[in-house]
Amino acid sequence: MSEVGSMVKLREMLSPVSNFHLDSSETCLGIVAAVLRRKGKEDVVILSKGHSAPAFYVMLHELGLLSEEELYSFADIDGLPSHVIRGLPLIEVSSGSLGQGLSVANGIALAKRMDGEGGRIYVILGDGELDEGQIWEAAMTASHHGLDNVIAIVDRNYFQLTGKTEEILNKEPIADKWRAFGWEVVEVPNREGEIERALREVEKIRGKPKVIIARWER
Amino acid sequence: MIESFREAFGRALVELGEEMGNLVVLDADVKSSTKTIYFERAFPERFIQVGISEQDMVSTAAGLAIAGKIPVVSAFAAFLMRAWEQIRNTVARDNLNVKLVPTHSGFSDHMDGSSHQCLEDVALMRVLPNMTVVVPADAPSVKPLLREILELEGPVYMRLGRDHALRVYEDPELELGRASVLREGDDVLIVANGVMVAMALKVADELKRRGIDAGVIDMHTVKPLDERTLLGMARGVGTVITMEEHSVYGGLGGAVAEVLSEKLPKKVLRIGTSEFGRSSRDYFALLERYGLTHERIVRKIEGVV
Numbered sequence: 091m092s093e094v095g096s097m098v099k100l101r102e103m104l105s106p107v108s109n110f111h112l113d114s115s116e117t118c119l120g121i122v123a124a125v126l127r128r129k130g131k132e133d134v135v136i137l138s139k140g141h142s143a144p145a146f147y148v149m150l151h152e153l154g155l156l157s158e159e160e161l162y163s164f165a166d167i168d169g170l171p172s173h174v175i176r177g178l179p180l181i182e183v184s185s186g187s188l189g190q191g192l193s194v195a196n197g198i199a200l201a202k203r204m205d206g207e208g209g210r211i212y213v214i215l216g217d218g219e220l221d222e223g224q225i226w227e228a229a230m231t232a233s234h235h236g237l238d239n240v241i242a243i244v245d246r247n248y249f250q251l252t253g254k255t256e257e258i259l260n261k262e263p264i265a266d267k268w269r270a271f272g273w274e275v276v277e278v279p280n281r282e283g284e285i286e287r288a289l290r291e292v293e294k295i296r297g298k299p300k301v302i303i304a305r306w307e308r
Numbered sequence: 309m310i311e312s313f314r315e316a317f318g319r320a321l322v323e324l325g326e327e328m329g330n331l332v333v334l335d336a337d338v339k340s341s342t343k344t345i346y347f348e349r350a351f352p353e354r355f356i357q358v359g360i361s362e363q364d365m366v367s368t369a370a371g372l373a374i375a376g377k378i379p380v381v382s383a384f385a386a387f388l389m390r391a392w393e394q395i396r397n398t399v400a401r402d403n404l405n406v407k408l409v410p411t412h413s414g415f416s417d418h419m420d421g422s423s424h425q426c427l428e429d430v431a432l433m434r435v436l437p438n439m440t441v442v443v444p445a446d447a448p449s450v451k452p453l454l455r456e457i458l459e460l461e462g463p464v465y466m467r468l469g470r471d472h473a474l475r476v477y478e479d480p481e482l483e484l485g486r487a488s489v490l491r492e493g494d495d496v497l498i499v500a501n502g503v504m505v506a507m508a509l510k511v512a513d514e515l516k517r518r519g520i521d522a523g524v525i526d527m528h529t530v531k532p533l534d535e536r537t538l539l540g541m542a543r544g545v546g547t548v549i550t551m552e553e554h555s556v557y558g559g560l561g562g563a564v565a566e567v568l569s570e571k572l573p574k575k576v577l578r579i580g581t582s583e584f585g586r587s588s589r590d591y592f593a594l595l596e597r598y599g600l601t602h603e604r605i606v607r608k609i610e611g612v613v
Contacts, residue, residue, distance in 0.1 A: 152572045176402040187397040194398065197371020197379070200356055204332070204377070224394075225339050227364035234359075 091161065093282060099148050099161070102264060107165050111141040112171060114216065115304050117247035117280060120144035120151045123261065124285035125212045130262070132209030134182050134198055138191020139216035140173035141255055146181075155185065188239065189222025191215065195226055199237040210293070213242045214248040218250025221259050232299040233272025240299040242273075243285065247306040268301045280304035309475040311447035313468040314411045318343025320451035321380065322350045324458060331458065332377045334358060334436075336365045341470075342382040342411045366391040366399060373404040378458055381525060384409035384417065385426035385467060392432055399463045400436040407457055408433075409466045414502060414553030415594045416469035421587030427580075431558025432464040434531050441464040441524070441531040442484065443507035443552075443560070447473040449480055456484040467502065471551070472591045474506030476526065485533040489541065493523030496613055498542050499564050500551035501527050504579075508551050510602040511609070517608075520613060533563050539572050547613055549573045553600065556580035578613050579605055 096119050104112050107195030122145050125135055137146050138197040147170055156170075156179065165171025170178075183194050195211040204210055219225065232240050241274050246264065255261050266276045274295045278284040285304055292300035325331050325347055332354045340346040350354035356372075358365045362383055369379035381388070388410045393465075397590065399406045410429070417424040433441050442464060445454045457464040482488060490505070491512055500508035505526045512522040523541055527534065542548050548568060550561035561578030568574045581598050588594040595601050599608070 164591075183398060184402050187393060190363075190394055190398055192375065193364045193367030194371040196364075197368040197373070198375045199371070200368070200379050201332075201372045201375030205375075206351065220353065224361075224363045224367065225359070227361035228367070230360045231361070231364055231368065235356075280369075 115145035118145040120282040140185030189224040192228035316447035316450035318346040385413035422584040425585035443501040466574040487537040503552040
């Protein structure tokens with residue numbers, strides 16, 4: 091499905107629920123699409139910004155992992171949960187509480203290393219989520235342990251719940267912060283093709299964790 | 309005899325680590341205090357240091373559990389509580405196989421004072437769905453209960469003190485979820501856990517001298533609570549007394565009172581704390597100050613029986 095098609099689907103899905111987190115799902119669609127299309131069998135994807143669950147569900151539907159009926163059951167009492175939970179297709183860990191997904195990714199990466207297993211762990215973060223101190227605890231842990239199979243993608247959409255990110259709490263210089271924490275940083279416009287190229291590019295870098303900052307420019 | 313909870317834990321972890329290749333241990337820079345340093349020396353490749361960041365540690369453990377490991381998280385109990393929300397939202401909600409085994413609970417970190425003394429953790433953990441909560445009585449209880457919790461699939465909180473483990477058992481066979489009946493008694497029933505089990509036996513001895521016949525249970529598993537043993541033992545007595553090195557709100561006393569009020573209404577006297585601690589050069593002086601020595605407890609029981 092085209093990017094426009096996914097967007098239409100997302101809006102149809104969220105219109106009965108007062109456009110629940112519509113904006114942060116819209117900006118996340120291209121990221122989720124690029125990651126899920128890039129994901130190999132051994133790879134794990136963590137949606138740390140769990141409120142972008144609608145975007146994730148739309149992509150699961152496109153991949154044939156959720157039916158149309160399931161998609162439109164969003165947030166219905168027995169339907170798809172409003173934030174992702176463990177047990178859904180491709181969801182290894184529940185989220186909804188911000189700031190925890192990167193630590194979980196590190197744990198999976200450490201286990202894979204101990205077991206000599208391959209596979210990458212993709213973590214989708216929000217820019218507002220970077221306010222959480224635990225993100226930076228986890229950023230230190232990942233670089234200290236050289237977890238180069240951890241790839242974070244920041245949905246840099248410049249908005250968080252109650253306002254513009256720079257008005258709520260200044261985030262910039264985001265790239266320098268990650269670099270200072272020992273990460274390889276790639277900045278791209280938030281478009282699926284650009285993100286996909288960045289994912290391929292960072293896979294070649296060894297010895298440290300990688301973060302792609304996907305800037306919303308529309 | 310006074311032994312050390314953390315020494316028993318550190319050694320048991322190494323012994324069980326020999327048997328269980330999937331066992332991994334995480335630390336937030338307190339390994340020499342919790343004694344997980346023994347595990348690090350024995351199995352450096354299975355020991356993960358995250359620095360002073362308990363929240364990151366708990367969520368990292370969640371990732372390890374998702375990937376099939378059995379992660380043991382240790383820290384000072386008070387500081388592990390700063391990761392309560394991570395425990396709630398990821399470990400408990402996803403029913404992950406993470407073992408939280410803090411030391412320094414209760415008043416055991418007597419020197420460090422109220423910031424380090426943890427008197428609320430059992431309540432905070434007991435309220436979480438999926439969580440099993442265990443409070444071993446003494447040093448010999450640590451290894452068998454540690455084995456039990458490692459063999460259980462699912463999240464567990466096992467609360468340990470620092471040192472000052474008063475000996476109760478020689479070589480105990482303990483089963484998770486099954487209270488250990490230490491003494492039968494017709495007049496009152498004392499339900500205790502942790503270091504208060506040894507104290508409960510002293511209390512029972514003293515009560516006996518005063519003509520009161522007290523039964524004693526080691527309720528090492530607070531959740532799920534062994535209701536059968538509790539109700540069976542409580543049926544014949546007038547008063548049930550709970551003893552714990554923890555707040556009287558929400559811990560063992562709360563759990564026992566909840567069960568009895570619904571199933572066997574009975575007078576319940578909860579012995580524990582309702583305040584923060586304070587620093588003390590001597591552990592037992594601290595117990596005395598908060599009314600947790602056997603003399604003080606006997607007086608309290610005599611006042612209600």
